[in-house]
Amino acid sequence: MKTIVCYPVKSLVHTYMPMGCQVLVSESSADFYRLAKLYQPEAAVLFAEMFETPVWEWLPLARSTLDPQTPIVVVPLYQNESLIKEVVQKADLSGVYILSANLTQDEIRKGIGQILSLDDEADTAGPYEGRGMIYALMSHGGAGVTTFCINYPILLAKQNPDKQILVLDMNVHKQDLTRFFKLQQHQLSQFRPDLLDLRTARLRTWRKICKQSNQLPNLFYANATSNWRSMEISNLMSSLREQFDYIYIDWGYSFPETDAMQRLIYTADRNLLFVRSDPFSIEGAKEWIKSWGKRGVEYQVMLSHIDKGQNHRIGEGISVYGVVPRISDDRLRQSHRTHSVLVEEFLPPKPYVMSLQAIMETEKMVRGAVVC
CATH class of the missing domain: 3.40.50.2300 (Response regulator)
Structure with a gap:
């Protein structure tokens, strides 16, 4: 034709x-x-x-x-x-x-x-076999996405030594994860030409580009900040699924809603919106989640900065994936300044570690949300 x-x-x-x-x-x-x-x-x-x-x-x-x-x-x-x-x-x-x-x-x-009533006999890439889970992590700002990406994957990698775990910094506005893990030499965007074609993207061994953890051989980090086109996001995620079991993406701000961000949201297996536990943040998050629900996307909330004894129910129709307690600003600044991972410290913040462990155990048991 x-x-x-x-x-x-x-x-x-x-x-x-x-x-x-x-x-x-x-x-x-x-x-x-x-x-x-x-x-x-x-x-x-x-x-x-x-x-x-x-x-x-x-x-x-x-x-x-x-x-x-x-x-x-x-x-x-x-x-x-x-x-x-x-x-x-x-x-x-x-x-x-x-x-x-x-x-x-x-x-x-x-x-x-x-x-056009044409049979596609040229699909030589083979059937899609990737089983990796993609987690897209976003917030309206200052809700602990990067802190989570620094700490949670380490606990996950320790408990699952047979699983390959990748943490991606895709926050173009604030590349804190890249600075923390020194990922400047591990840029996936350098291989952007590979992403124009899914077949080519699948041939790339992406873990060789990533930074491997010194202590945990199954944990990898990379910078993937770029002005991506939506099709590049799709091809990158498809190829990463085939090489990793869990992919955690620090996208950062949930605005503006670019085509690339929307493609990531529709591609991800689980979309998590990190929300501070103050009333204004919660109300804004509920409206945002409902707007995506109308577009067929299920969002779950990771409620952060919870004080001891504080109620963490945010209303009907909103699924809470997990809750993490408040960590003092001084403790966080010290961790970032010294590149110290909280869960690896000699005296880690126990409430924070326990909250991450609770999320991990629930994922393991029911492979679903932690509904609070």
């Missing part, structure tokens, strides 16, 4: 297309309109990121440029998926198919194949 594809990188178009497509690539929107008029293809695949004009302008124009019987497959971004659907409906654009913004490269290829 003669298919025109509007995508910025010509050499990568084949990774999205099923067998049976004779592809003509346009690397700009202007080029697409010119080639579409000239060759009148049998199908078109349009990546929404290629069009700079409003969707209510470019999509009707694309429809009118092609034969009315030519199917158009649109690959949207998170930020414009709903708008594209609205435009198609209100403008009554026939023959326009809209894929989900949540799809991986493989899923996009299969989706295009299904729409």
